[in-house]
Structure formats: structure tokens, C-alpha cells
Amino acid sequence: MKKQMMIAASLSTLMLVGCTSNPYTGEQQTGKSALYGLGGAAAGAAIGAATSGSDDRAKGALIGAAVGGAAGGGYGYYVDKQEQRLRQELEGTGVRVVRNGENLQLVMPGNITFASGSSDISSSFYPTLNSLVKVFKEFDKNGVEIIGHTDSTGSNDLNMRLSRDRAQSVASYLASNGVSSARISAMGVGPSQPIASNDTADGRAQNRRVEINLRPTQQ
Incomplete structure (x- = not known):
């Protein structure tokens, strides 16, 4: 006892x-x-x-x-x-910060990150990415996993390529501005992970997004 x-x-x-x-x-x-x-x-x-x-x-x-x-x-x-720090830096940018246990997720809607059908980062989104660079360099103890998503419009091959290219564009920008490339991974999953129905315009807009997952690095 x-x-x-x-x-x-x-x-x-x-x-x-x-x-x-x-x-x-x-x-x-x-x-x-x-x-x-x-x-x-x-x-x-x-x-x-x-x-x-x-x-x-x-x-x-x-x-x-x-x-x-x-x-x-x-x-x-x-x-x-x-x-x-992320909530402070990203307030009013349209980027959503989601906390799930020890993991943080940043959800970046496609309409503020890329032009339709393009993997070139919109010039208006650079200040937001610069804010991410600042926080990622300040907090450098976790991995930065970047995932591109699309809606179901168009062929699967096109969507897979577009989602991959968009994720890589974000990864390249972060790395070129001082975030260690050893921390960064990028992949595209096309329309395979929708968060809303692709039957409506609003749902498709939600599905067109880039997510950044911040997780503990493997020691």
C-alpha cells in the first residue's frame, strides 16, 4: 500500500x-x-x-x-x-492551424496558394510562407511533411501530378529560404483524401489544399 x-x-x-x-x-x-x-x-x-x-x-x-x-x-x-507562434503569425492569412496531440497541421486552401491548374505559388502567398519560414527556423525540432491535395475534377494522373508539384513548390520555397531540407518531405495524393464532398463547388474548394504536418523527428 x-x-x-x-x-x-x-x-x-x-x-x-x-x-x-x-x-x-x-x-x-x-x-x-x-x-x-x-x-x-x-x-x-x-x-x-x-x-x-x-x-x-x-x-x-x-x-x-x-x-x-x-x-x-x-x-x-x-x-x-x-x-x-504559428497562430500569431498566421492570423488573418486564411491558413488553419489544427492541433492533434503532439502533432500540428497547417491547412492552406488552394485558392490562396496557387492559381487554378498551376503549381506556381501565388505572389500574394509569399508573405505567409515567409512567416512559416520564420517559425520553422525558430522551432526546428520537428519534421515538415508537405502534402498536396486536389478535387476530383479532371483525370487522376493530372491531379496526382498537380498535387505533387504543388507540394514540391512549397517544399522548395521553404528550403531555399533557410529551412533545413533534411526536415522536409513532399508528396501529392491527388483527390484520394477529400475532406468534403466533390459534388459541390464549396466541397471541391475545400479539397483543393496543401497541408503541412509538423511531427516529432525520429531520434
Whole structure:
């Protein structure tokens, strides 16, 4: 029982450390990084307990909790700050910032990135890409996966080529402006991953897009 109480106390402490006060409301809130840290701590505790002998199971769980919590909370905090900077830089640009756990996704509608049927970046979109370059160079600990999408109008071969060329255009621009090419990958998937119906003009407009996925790099 004493060992179980020690483990529970360790996890509770990690959660309390992750709680912060909202500067605008004064209310206590738990940031995403704290939640990732707690999840990492729980996983670490389980692994630590499972891989230790019976006499050292509580000790192993505590060590696992500390290591797992630090790893999860560390990258979670990094993504918190990166998300904040991206939302600040991209406000009013038409680019959507989507948070999914430790992954960030930027959704760039086709109507603001490329002219119809072209893989040449619209000149009006350069300032937005320059903002991305600034943030990607400031936050350089994750990979930059660029995916081009189209609607279903036209042949599949044409759409695959267009989506690939558009993704590569964005990748080339980022790399030529100082984002490490080792972090960047680009691919086109054509109309295979729609997010809306291709039966309506509005749906097709939503499907014509470029997405950038920011994920932890493999260590």
C-alpha cells in the first residue's frame, strides 16, 4: 500500500507542476504539455514497474514516471509554444492551424496558394510562407511533411501530378529560404483524401489544399 501511495503521489505532483494560472482570468488551467507529461508519466510508471523485480517494483515505477513525464511534458511544452507562434503569425492569412496531440497541421486552401491548374505559388502567398519560414527556423525540432491535395475534377494522373508539384513548390520555397531540407518531405495524393464532398463547388474548394504536418523527428 505504501508503495502504491508513493506512485500516486508522484503522478499527482507531475500534474500539479503542469497547472498554470491563466493570466487573463486568474483561473487555474492545465496546459496540453502537462497532460502529455502525465500520460508519459503513467506509461513510464507502468513500464518501470513491469521491468523491475518484485522488491524494486515501486522504485522502478517512480523512475519510469519521472523519465516518461519529462519526455512527454518536454515536447508537449515545445508544441504549445510552437502552436502559439504559428497562430500569431498566421492570423488573418486564411491558413488553419489544427492541433492533434503532439502533432500540428497547417491547412492552406488552394485558392490562396496557387492559381487554378498551376503549381506556381501565388505572389500574394509569399508573405505567409515567409512567416512559416520564420517559425520553422525558430522551432526546428520537428519534421515538415508537405502534402498536396486536389478535387476530383479532371483525370487522376493530372491531379496526382498537380498535387505533387504543388507540394514540391512549397517544399522548395521553404528550403531555399533557410529551412533545413533534411526536415522536409513532399508528396501529392491527388483527390484520394477529400475532406468534403466533390459534388459541390464549396466541397471541391475545400479539397483543393496543401497541408503541412509538423511531427516529432525520429531520434
